[in-house]
Amino acid sequence: xxxxxxxxxxxxxxxxxxxxxxxxxxxxxxxxxxxxxxxxxxxxxxxxxxxxxxxxxxxxxxxxxxxxxxxxxxxxxxxxxxxxxxxxxxxxxxxxxxxxxxxxxxxxxxxxxxxxxxxxxxxxxxxxxxxxxxxxxxxxxxxxxxxxxxxxxxxxxxxxxxxxxxxxxxxxxxxxxxxxxxxxxxxxxxxxxxxxxxxxxxxxxxxxxxxxxxxxxxxxxxxxxxxxxxxxxxxxxxxxxxxxxxxxxxxxxxxxxxxxxxxxxxxxxxxxxxxxxxxxxxxxxxxxxxxxxxxxxxxxxxxxxxxxxxxxxxxxxxxxxxxxxxxxxxxxxxxxxxxxxxxxxxxxxxxxxxxxxxxxxxxxxxxxxxxxxxxxxxxxxxxxxxxxxxxxxxxxxxxxxxxxxxxxxxxxxxxxxxxxxxxxxxxxxxxxxxx
Amino acid sequence: xxxxxxxxxxxxxxxxxxxxxxxxxxxxxxxxxxxxxxxxxxxxxxxxxxxxxxxxxxxxxxxxxxxxxxxxxxxxxxxxxxxxxxxxxxxxxxxxxxxxxxxxxxxxxxxxxx
Numbered sequence: 001x002x003x004x005x006x007x008x009x010x011x012x013x014x015x016x017x018x019x020x021x022x023x024x025x026x027x028x029x030x031x032x033x034x035x036x037x038x039x040x041x042x043x044x045x046x047x048x049x050x051x052x053x054x055x056x057x058x059x060x061x062x063x064x065x066x067x068x069x070x071x072x073x074x075x076x077x078x079x080x081x082x083x084x085x086x087x088x089x090x091x092x093x094x095x096x097x098x099x100x101x102x103x104x105x106x107x108x109x110x111x112x113x114x115x116x117x118x119x120x121x122x123x124x125x126x127x128x129x130x131x132x133x134x135x136x137x138x139x140x141x142x143x144x145x146x147x148x149x150x151x152x153x154x155x156x157x158x159x160x161x162x163x164x165x166x167x168x169x170x171x172x173x174x175x176x177x178x179x180x181x182x183x184x185x186x187x188x189x190x191x192x193x194x195x196x197x198x199x200x201x202x203x204x205x206x207x208x209x210x211x212x213x214x215x216x217x218x219x220x221x222x223x224x225x226x227x228x229x230x231x232x233x234x235x236x237x238x239x240x241x242x243x244x245x246x247x248x249x250x251x252x253x254x255x256x257x258x259x260x261x262x263x264x265x266x267x268x269x270x271x272x273x274x275x276x277x278x279x280x281x282x283x284x285x286x287x288x289x290x291x292x293x294x295x296x297x298x299x300x301x302x303x304x305x306x307x308x309x310x311x312x313x314x315x316x317x318x319x320x321x322x323x324x325x326x327x328x329x330x331x332x333x334x335x336x337x338x339x340x341x342x343x344x345x346x347x348x349x350x351x352x353x354x355x356x357x358x359x360x361x362x363x364x365x366x367x368x369x370x371x372x373x374x375x376x377x378x379x380x381x382x383x384x385x386x387x388x389x390x391x392x393x394x395x396x397x398x399x400x401x402x403x404x405x406x407x408x409x410x411x412x413x414x415x416x417x418x419x420x421x422x423x424x425x426x427x428x429x430x431x432x433x434x435x
Numbered sequence: 436x437x438x439x440x441x442x443x444x445x446x447x448x449x450x451x452x453x454x455x456x457x458x459x460x461x462x463x464x465x466x467x468x469x470x471x472x473x474x475x476x477x478x479x480x481x482x483x484x485x486x487x488x489x490x491x492x493x494x495x496x497x498x499x500x501x502x503x504x505x506x507x508x509x510x511x512x513x514x515x516x517x518x519x520x521x522x523x524x525x526x527x528x529x530x531x532x533x534x535x536x537x538x539x540x541x542x543x544x545x546x547x548x549x
Contacts, residue, residue, distance in 0.1 A: 199446050395515065398443035407476045416466055416487025420475070 013095070014102035017230035021103045021111055027222025028114035032059055032121050034219055038212025038270065039125055040410075041205040042319050046400025047129045048204060048410045054124035057137050062120040062144040066113040070149040074112070078158030082150060102230050111226060112156070116148050118223075119175045123377075125319030126183035127190045129201075130397050133405040135390045139381060143182065147376050151178045151369060161368070165361035167340065167348060169238060170227035172282025172333040173369045180326015181370040182377035184317055189381040190390050192316030194397055206266045213270035217246060220277040224284040237344060238284030241292035246276025248296025256304045271324060275303045278328035283336035286347065291339040299331045330366050337362030436505055438493040439467060440513035440521040445491040448512030452493075455508040457501060458546040465492045471519035490521060496531055496544045 036055030040048040062070075072087035075098070087093050090109065098105040120140045127136065151174035154161040161173065195201060203209060224242045228235030253272030254264045279299040280292055287295070306323035337359035340350035351359040381390065391397075396404040403409060440448055445462065452460060466487040473484040497505050502525060509523050533543040 195446075395517075398441075400443075403474065403476075407474075408478065409476070412476070412478075413466075414483075416468070416485060417476070417483040418473075418486050420482040420484055 011097050011100055012102065013097060013104060014230065017102045017232075018104065018107060020231040020235070021107050021226055021229065024222035024226025025107065025111045025114055027219045028111065028118065028226065029059070029219075031114075031216050031219035031223065032056075032118050034212050034215030035118065035121050036212070037208050038216060038274075039128065039319055041208025041210075041212060042203045042267070043128050044201060044400070045204040045410055046402055048402065049406055049408055050133060050401030051124070051128045053133070053406060054128065054136055055121040057133075058121035058124070058140055059117050061137055061140045062117040062148075063113060065141050065144045066116045066149075067109070070116055070145055070152075071109050071112065073145065073149040074152040075109075075157045078163075080160040080163065081153075082159075083153050083157055108229065111229075112152065115171055115175055115223070116144055116152070119148050119171075119179050120144050122175075122179035122321055122325060123183050123186055125321040126187040126317045128318050129401065130193045130391055131190050132389060132392055133401070135384060135388050138388070139186075139384050142380055142384070143377065146380060147178060147182060147373055148174055150376075151372065154369075155365070161365050164364060165348075165358065166333075166365040167286055167336060167358070167362065168282045168333065168365065169234075169284045169286055169336075170224045170281045172329040172336075173365055176278050176281055176325045176329025177333070177366070177369040178373045180322045180324075180329060181373040183321035183326065184315070185374045185377040186381055187315055187317035189378060189385065192314065193318070194394055196316040197314065203267060206270075209267050209270045213273040217242075217273050217277055220281075224277075224281060228285050234285035234345060237289075238280075240289055241280045241284045241287070242277065244289055245280035245292045245296035245299075246273045248293045249273070249276030249279060249300040250296075252297050252300035253304060256300070260308065271307065271320075272300060274324050275300055275328045278325050279332045279335075282329060282332040283340075286336050286340040286345040287350075288339070288341055288344050291335075291341075295332065295335050295339075299328060299335065302331055303328050326370065330370070333362050333366050334359075436493075436495045436497060436502065436526065437524040438495070438509040438513070438521065439465065439469075439490050439523075440493065440509065441515070441519065442489050442491045444513045444515070444520075448491075448493065448509060451508035451512035452495070452505070455501075455504040457495060457497060457505050457508060459496060459544060461494045463492050463494075465490050469519060469522065471517075488519060496528055498541050498544055 032055050036052040039055065040052040043051045068089055072085050073083045076083040076086040093105050093109050095104045095106060097103060098108050101108060120143060123143065124136065153159040155166065155168045155173035193201065221239055221242050225235050225239035228238060250269060250272045253268050257264050257268045276296050279295050283295060303323050306327050307320050310317060310320060310323060336350065338350045338352050340348050340358060341353055342349045348358050349355040384390065392401065392404065467490050468487050471488065473486055476483055476485055493509070495505055506523055514520055530539060531543040532539050
């Protein structure tokens with residue numbers, strides 16, 4: 001993220017930058033329903049609506065908590081640990097640019113808000129198919145403040161990570177490592193699904209998974225391409241790298257799938273797209289397109305190994321948020337410290353181009369972020385769990401979350417469903433029996 | 436023999452049947468109503484009572500000495516104690532033929548190698 005003063009100095013609104021950032025914000029918001037579709041396809045049919053709804057709930061919850069408090073804690077002032085309360089409830093957030101920016105602060109707030117939303121939704125992947133919907137919403141509201149806003153301040157808001165030189169273009173720290181290592185903590189506290197490791201729990205719709213991955217990739221052009229906070233060269237570089245890295249990650253995944261099972265899998269391909277997008281997220285505007293391609297080829301390896309290994313453990317981190325986001329974000333943050341080039345980014349060189357100090361700054365971020373996300377999420381869920389049950393009962397888990405928490409099914413046939421007259425005067429008056 | 440059970444218990448029934456060494460099974464998804472409370476669902480302005488619940492129907496042809504173990508396995512695997520656990524119907528079987536060999540009756544419902 002360009003907390004660094006890049007190119008432009010005058011704090012004046014640029015309509016071209018503003019136009020692109022308006023579009024980019026909408027693109028990033030699309031990623032959350034896209035994630036809902038991706039996740040819904042990966043779970044069993046009886047839990048698919050609930051899984052999607054966790055992502056939808058994240059829009060409502062984090063959209064509100066961000067405007068109320070999170071934005072202020074992340075972006076008010078440049079204190080080392082935490083921002084202030086000067087922008088509480090969007091006080092003083094208006095049409096003037098923020099700092100050196102060229103877009104209205106209000107738009108900057110909305111753009112950053114969509115990041116907070118998707119990050120909260122990502123963690124749902126660790127706890128789907130057994131966490132109570134209400135408990136998840138309480139957790140989501142608190143997590144968006146105590147973990148996301150804090151990490152966003154450190155990396156984007158001029159906090160201590162940014163001050164000691166960590167480069168994070170579009171959210172390797174708060175979004176990817178933040179969600180991935182929090183997901184691991186959430187899976188450990190909530191516990192495995194009751195049939196995990198005993199029965200085959202298979203994705204119910206691989207086409208949803210691919211469509212969701214495609215829409216996520218589309219939205220990611222706004223996520224990375226917008227993180228230059230304008231329509232300048234860094235944004236173009238990040239945009240192009242968002243095409244190249246996932247494409248190369250796909251090819252690595254195909255080869256690994258062929259070696260492992262002699263077949264190229266569709267769900268593997270969808271996963272590779274996500275992994276590629278995550279890999280380039282921290283590095284997008286800092287590394288050359290050639291290095292971005294190599295990042296796709298090489299960075300997919302640790303993520304693939306983690307996804308192959310995790311189901312053999314007793315940790316039911318159900319949709320592999322740790323592997324696809326935590327480990328990919330970790331890899332991207334470090335890789336950028338090796339291969340950043342000032343000729344491409346105008347900001348800093350990496351280790352391979354003579355600046356070992358930059359790599360060290362990246363190592364610090366890659367060490368501290370996972371620890372903070374894991375420990376705080378673990379403690380937060382223990383506290384929430386002391387106030388209310390985190391898990392559905394075994395009976396409810398067997399029936400499925402959709403009917404239990406939403407009173408709806410993803411695929412109702414309507415057979416045997418008796419219409420209840422929507423007339424307040426006649427309670428439960430039956431008017432027809434289509435069955 | 437016909438056993439109608441909850442879909443979420445189908446895997447446990449299969450495990451119980453496997454332990455009881457009942458090897459020949461077919462299952463199908465059916466919808467039915469057995470006196471359980473009706474579930475209410477709402478889609479926008481439309482509220483419905485779901486009168487038919489999803490169930491899984493097992494059809495199992497066994498020889499006489501396997502009837503009781505099969506019933507026990509179905510009950511063990513499918514019981515939750517709530518209304519809606521399902522039913523077991525035991526019917527006489529006039530004839531059975533194994534298509535591959537033409538074996539009939541007892542031979543046709545005995546697993547290969549027994």
